[in-house]
Amino acid sequence: MKNQRESQKANSDVSKSQSTQRRHQKLFFNKFIDSKIKESPYLQPQFISSLDKELYKGENLNQPLYRESKTTLLDSLFRHFVNFSSNNGMSKKALDMCLRNEKKVLPQPNCLPGSYKDAYKLLKPLLIKTTTYDACVNDCQLFRKTNASDYSMDVECGKCGEARYSDHSPSARKTYTYMPLGPRLVRIYGDDNICKLMFSRPDLSNGKLSDIADGNLYKSWFQRGGVFEDTEERCTVPLALFCDGLNPHKSMATQKSMWPLMLTWLNLPIPVRYILGPMMLVGIVPGTKTEEPKNLDPYLDVLVDELLELSTCTMYDAYKGAPTTVKVALLQYLCDVPAFSKVLHVSSQAALRGCPYCKEEGQYCKSLHKVVHLHNRPFLPIEHDLRNNENEFALKGKETSSKPVSFTKEEELEIRSRYDGLPNQNQKSILQKQTGLKGTYSFMRLPYHNRKEQMQPDGMHTIADVIGNVLGMVTGKDDNKKVRNGEEDFNRFKETWIKRDDEDAEPCSEVTRKRKNDNQSNANQKKQKLQTEISEELPKAPWKVDKPGLKVADTRAKNLVYPTGYDYLADSHFSKPWTLRTMHGKHQILAITGDSSDLTPRLLPKRQENTLRKLFSAIDMMTHESYDSDELEDIIRFTSEAMSLLERDFPIALQTITTHLMHHIPEGYADFGPLYGRWLFPFERINSWITRQALNKNKIEATIMETYAIYDWCVFMIMSGKIKQDDINIGKLEKLLLDEGIDEMKTSIGKKFFIPDTVLSHMSEIYDFCLLQRMTNEGKEVSCCTKLYGNTGREMKYSSVTKQRSSDTFVYAVKIGDDFVANQNCVNSLSDILFGNISKIFEHSWHGKSYTWLLVDIYDDVKFENGFWSTSEQFISQRPLLLQDVSAPQVVGKESNRLYFVSASVSLKE
Ligand SMILES: [Zn+2]
Ligand SMILES: [Zn+2]
Structure with a gap:
């Protein structure tokens, strides 16, 4: 709600009078709302009723589970259904058994339902109602009534003639379960607690471009002629649609067959925006057996109809205590290329x-x-x-x-x-x-x-694809006859062409040996063919690292130090190309490109090496968390240059549509904000939730939607504070979604740490207006701590070096003027950046507030060469830095007594 806040700052008198006005409004409405709200025709009474407090009393949900129990029936139901609908997926059968046992074990008599069926019956009136439509098996139409047509009574498809029902049973051959948006929005606006949570967006941007809400597009929606013209920001629901094919049976190599449709509310605070719950699943378009739906339009039409209905609507606003006009619009599409094609x-x-x-x-x-x-x-x-x-x-x-x-x-x-x-x-x-x-x-x-x-x-997919393709070419995995012939077609790299005379020559001995072991299976033959192509003697090419070179690269890759808690391990990645994780491309590029000292052999010609560095610098720039608006022009130019060089110095085979799309990525930043906010990772995580719920092979989509409705209710109960349990809060919501629930808060080791005077004096510089004498020189040591990673809601773990194990956490800090800042993309001089290793983490109190400090061993001799930062392995000093001011833990390579901070995404201004 930045715009809202800015205007409030600028004109506090107006805001005061507004709040007085709101209080009056609230008083007025409170008096008459109880009597009037239900009859009022424009309030969409069916929505209001789903919020009715009576509903939660209806089945005596608040009665104690048994005599003198402190747990109510509602609490207990909630706990069971949270377990059922979150994490790894639990079958109805398992919950059934759970309930049956617990009912027996609890003091008698008790009111716990003894089966899933009974429990669900109690819960059902509290859930958002879903609608199930019958669909043509060929996805031509839904059998439903709209303003334009009425197919609800038809027994066969009007377009392809396929029957609606199966021969042997009265049920439809294909169905689609839709969970409407309206009632969910009404529920959100109607709950004071959720309103507070949802509309308190912390100002993350501090003038920088860091989110879609900072971009031109978002701003244009509120300007004259925009879809939200003259509407208060918090009364708008700008939505993004995410949709992608999903294969519910992980183990089977079948095609993607179901298509979940998910909506994100773009002006919610980011940590809330990407949690399933506030992020709304509206339906799952069913596939047919293992085939994906032929046509998404009839299913999308249901959503479009509702969006049209909701484009301007009236809802009860608990924050204002009055009905308010809410505008809903679907304004962004987040898909990968195949999904865009379908949608x-x-x-x-x-x-x-x-x-x-x-x-x-x-x-x-x-x-x-x-x-x-x-x-x-x-x-x-x-x-x-x-x-x-x-x-x-x-x-x-x-x-x-x-x-x-x-x-x-x-x-x-x-x-x-x-x-x-x-x-x-x-x-x-x-x-x-x-x-x-x-x-x-x-x-x-x-x-x-x-x-x-x-x-x-x-x-996400574009960049990962491009890196994967480039690494495939450099390591020789994807270099083959076709690639070379492609170069010949375009009359480039003559020395790499395959000599015509050699074509009929005997295959080399390695291949002959493999052929002897050949067994007759078809799959094996295919594999064989692939191996033949790879192992075939291709002429030397400037884009390919030769075998001895790959060994050097392997050693370098193995020597990289990854931070604690990193999901990737150092390994001989180049001899095992399948372990090359593409998103970590920059780390691996160091392994290929050699270092600044000319002692080590060059693995690629200088030209190719420079182009690769340029490409990875461009990717690095593209993936920053935030930008100053004057940086964008340079990034666009830099990217086009890197992509042109890639065409010049690497095979034409790399010039796929994904490579082309790289040009368009930074072009969109001014309008859409950085890529960061649009990563598809949160959606992929939700897809994995969906996959885990796919327990029932029959009517799989409908079953998942039933579980989702329960999950959705659980999230609502937590967010609204209707369930007051100490161990369940909004911070843990995210964990409902994740496999592991390891709590990564600060772990105290209980030791006191006496802070030396030199360190204390550094700390006093960073605290505001601080007198050294007044500071206590004692801190509480902790073994590790966590910090949120930018806008993603992901946590990073920091730990200090311990004697028992080598848990190095390498970090850097950037100085701007007298202050350290996180997220700086570029520095003016080498003295503006510090690189180090955390030697201690401690908490220190100042003015009643507790601060987390890292005591960092600072390395000597900082250099920036070829896009990489390096330091000597020598410490020169030790200094404290606030946790909030340091970078994420870094991946570091060690070679020739120097440390290479390969993941640092800061560059030196030229
Ligand atoms: Zn049809
Ligand atoms: Zn284009």
Whole structure:
């Protein structure tokens, strides 16, 4: 609620009078609300009733579980259903058994329901009601009544003629369970506690671009002509849709078959925004057996209909104590490429016109059997040097064309309508090929819909793909005959082409040996073929590290020190390419590119090495948590340059649509905020919750929705404070979702720490207005502590070096003026940054507040070379730093008596 706050700051008189006014309003409404609220027609009485306090008394839910028990029936139900619906998934049968046993063990008589069925019966009136629709097995339509049509009584599909019901049973062949949005919003606005929680957004941005709410797009919704024009921020519900295919049977290698539809409320505080609960599952589009749904539109239509209904609605607002107008709009789509294709009817990955953000056109490369996208240079500034390079790029000659643009909203509408009007599939395919667009789709019915403004490339998958592909090429895993022939097609890297005479030559001995062991299975033959391709003698290529080089890289990778609690271990990653975790690409690049001293062998030619460094620096820049607005221009330019160099120095095979999409990622930051807030990780976590609930093989989607409704209620009970249990609070909500529930708070080791005077004097500089004499020189030592990681709600663990084990935690701190700050992307001089290792963690009290301090051993001889920070292994001093001011624990490589801080994402201003 930044805008709201700013205006309050600027005009406190107005806000005072507003709050007085609100108090009057509240008094007025409180008097008459009880009598009037239920009859009032515009208050949507069915919503209000679901909130009715009477409901919680109805079945005597507040009675003690047995005589003199302090636990009520409601408490007990809640606890059982929390266990049932969270974590690893518990079957109804298991809960059934649990209840049966407990009922017997408890003092008699007791009112605990003795079975799942009885417990669910008590709970059901408290849950948000779901609606189940019958669907055509081919996904042409739902059998439901809308303003436009009525198929509710049909027994066969109006489009494909398939029967609605199965022959042998009266139930429909396919169903879709939808959990409406409206009642959930009413419940949120109607609860004082939840309102406070949801609308108290801490100001994270401090003037920087760190969230979607700091971006131009978000601001435009509230401006003149915007969808939320003249509406108070907290009375708006800007939503983002996330949708992706999911394979419920992890073990089976079947296709993704179900499609959960999830909505995120974009102006909630970030830690709350990405918890399932406030993040709302509206339905799961069912697949058919192992096939994914053919068409999502009929299912999305249900959501669109409700969104239209809710676009301006009235709800009871517990915070104001009065009915209020709430505006709801779906304004962002978070999907990966295949999902975008299904939801917004754009071409998918393999198409020539595969980019939904611009009119770039790929070309089919016969040797590679795939489409390649070669327009990197048009993204460069017009005066850029690389544009004049006539021979080394795939498309020869000077590059003079400017950056490709996209269709206008009007052009796009015209194409889509034309597509719908074409008489046959063949003609439609041709139009799609030319434009990358298909016909009209569900969300176009939303009056404020604007595809181009509301979708952005999925950064997580795009970046991971690009890194994975590059590493695959460098390690030789993906380098093969096709790749080399591709280069020949474009007349580049002549020395790497496969000599024609060799083609019929005998395969090398290694392969012959493998063939002898061949067994007849088909899968094995395929594997064999793959191995043949890899082990085939390819001429040396500048993009590939040779075998001795890979050994060196392996040793380096093995010597990296990862922080405690990191989910990745040092290993010989280069001889085991499947262990190369792509998101940690930058750490591995160090292993490949050699270090600053020229003693070690160069594993790649200098040119390729520089290009790789540039690429990983670009990726590093793209993944910062926040930006100053004047940084963006540079990042866009830097990215286009890195992508152009990648085309120049590495095989054309890497020029896939994902590589092209890299250009568009930083372009969206000014409007959408950093990639950080749009990571799909929270959604993937929720997908894993869904997978864990998929216990029932029959009607799997409907079963999950039933469990979800229970989960949703549990979250509501916690957030609203209706359940007051010491061990359950909003902080633990997140844990409901996670597999492990390890509590990572500070662990005290109870020792006192006497703070030396030199350290104390450093501390006094950081405390405000602090007199050294008045500070106590005693702190309480702790063995480890945690800190939230930026906007993600994820926790990082810090621990100090102990004698028993080598749990190094390497950190750095950036100084701006006299202060240390976290999240700085760039420093002016080497003296503005400190690198060190935590030797002690302690708590210190000052002015009644407790502070967590890290005593850090500071390393000598800081250098910044080739995009990497390094220091000597020598300590020069020890100094205290506040936990809040240091970086995340760092991955560090050790070589030639120097430490390489390979994960540090700060650069030195040139
Ligand atoms: Zn049909
Ligand atoms: Zn594009």
